[in-house]
Amino acid sequence: MKLLLVEDDKETAAYLARSLGEAGHALDHADDGRAGLLLAAGEAYDVIILDRMLPRVDGLAILRTIRASGVDTPVLVLTALGGIDDRVAGLDAGADDYLVKPFAFAELLARVHALARRPPSQAPDVVLTVADLTLDRLKRTVTRSGERIDLQPREFQLLEYLMRNAGRVVTRTMLLEGVWDFHFDPKTNIVETHVSRLRAKVDRDRAVQLIHTVRGAGYTVREPG
């Protein structure tokens, strides 16, 4: 994957370049807004990672310019501003996702993957399939090896989110935001509880497990092998 990082802090940039490189991604780095703008307009990237607090300029102004020039590359905004309104301001400016510093690298990586996988058209598949597990978004049914699995509405949404990102890690925070629309961090382990219930319905007594826990990162649904 080819990524663009616009970030003025050299140490953070170096760390991200190294870590993303280790994860197998190519990274271009711009350390100010103008360079970032030139790169974003001139090259095709899978995801742009944009720091909001750039020297002398708000990253969101850069983002608006990028969007105004017709570039619809997914943008993940990084920010040290953790305010309640800041996320909304970021999304309004055309960001696709928003991550507050400091963050766990696993969180950044999972979100970058989720963004890059976003299909260009807004219509996702009606039927999602992973191995012998099938989820029909229209009929709202789930079957495994042809057997019907009964899920609560929220469990259905959770499985749908995981299957849409099949093969990729989905973090706890992504699930809180995507499934429950919670933009705060509950102290109770609601994600763990719901995943384990879902797992009990989908994977119990099966030879092949499809829902996996990725230690220190999150969950993933993937085909065996």
Next chain:
Amino acid sequence: MLRSASARLAALYTAGFALAVVVLGWVVMATAQAALVQQFDARISADAEALEENAKSSSLADLAQAINARQLEPGALAYGLQTRTGQPAAGVLAGLHVPDGWSTPSIPDRDGLPDLFRVHAQPLPGGGRLLVGDDFDPVEDLSAVLLWRFSVALALVVLLGALGGLLMSRQAARRVGAITDTAEAIIDGDMSRRAPIHGAGDDMDRLAGVLNRMLDRIAYLMESLRQVSSDIAHDLRTPLTRLRQRLEALLSRADAASAGPLEAAIADLDSALETFAALLRIAQVESGLRRAGFREVGLDTIARNIVDAFAASAQDSGRQLDLETVAPVAIQGDAELLTQLVANLVENGIVHTPRGTRIRVRVTGSALEVSDDGPGVSEADRTRLFDRFYRPERSRSTPGAGLGLALVAAIARLHDATLELRDVRPGLAVRAVFKPFHPQSPAR
């Protein structure tokens, strides 16, 4: 309109002026009448004296003749002569029955209409009575004219007073209204509004000026808060970001022995950041700026979502979370913050109670209540439960910084909701009473 102070003042002034006009009219009329009556009386007395003098040297019959002759002269008054037995002897007033001295009887005129006369009656030394009088018309006319003029003046005073009062209170109401609108816009989160100044330099302008200076000060304080928040965000989070990155980098190539301490260090760092983020969040909620984004929110929907999200975790931890009596309730608010409010209350119920506790969420009217049947909270602790960093003795062992309920209190305040803590024996009930939302809310 009468509820405005200036209208009441104008009405009071008008009433005062009207009273003054009435008193003045009465005094003028009484004085003029008295002066006129005196003139009448002087003329009548002079004529009566002359006739009485005449009577001394002549008989009643001669006097009758003199009176008849006199009555024909120009400028003559009215006369009457009565015999000793009271029989009319001569003159137009001869048939009048009045006591001796001055009187003002009513005598029918040629058309039979009553006509006031001023009459002086006196007994004659030789027997009989002499009556001298004059038509009182001039006094009556004067009184009528004065009464009419003062009535017109009174009506004008009342009319002008009411009109002036109306204009004055309109003007005042407009200016007070402008200041009220400004204050309400600011309460609703629009910090840029200021009270208009008309430039007349009057007391209203001074009030608006002082108000604006106060608002500037508040805006400055809020701007500093925002500035401090973003400065802290940048200057604190940037090094912490690097610290976390270094720890993560170390962790990725750590051996089994050093992985544990590194993970613990990262967890400590995250917990400190979380406390810091929670404090900032409370401060931001308390600034009131979020009000600008209020929209219609279903309180019941939020309660249902929270119970749906937390019921399984509660069950796994040996507690029970139920939703009770939920009717659709719409309020004006911030869905994200209200969700957090309910989540914090429910989580407190789960975290700070023993296993086996039953937690209930109830939405009735425009109130939301979260109650449990756990051990409850002592009276002393209840009063401080919403303070920042306050943690009852019993809760010191559970994780958390004591900011959850402080945030709940801040969110409730933002929504103008009142929070009530009750001992429900056994257990604790927290109730947030919101203002009901009427979509067709009348314009001010």
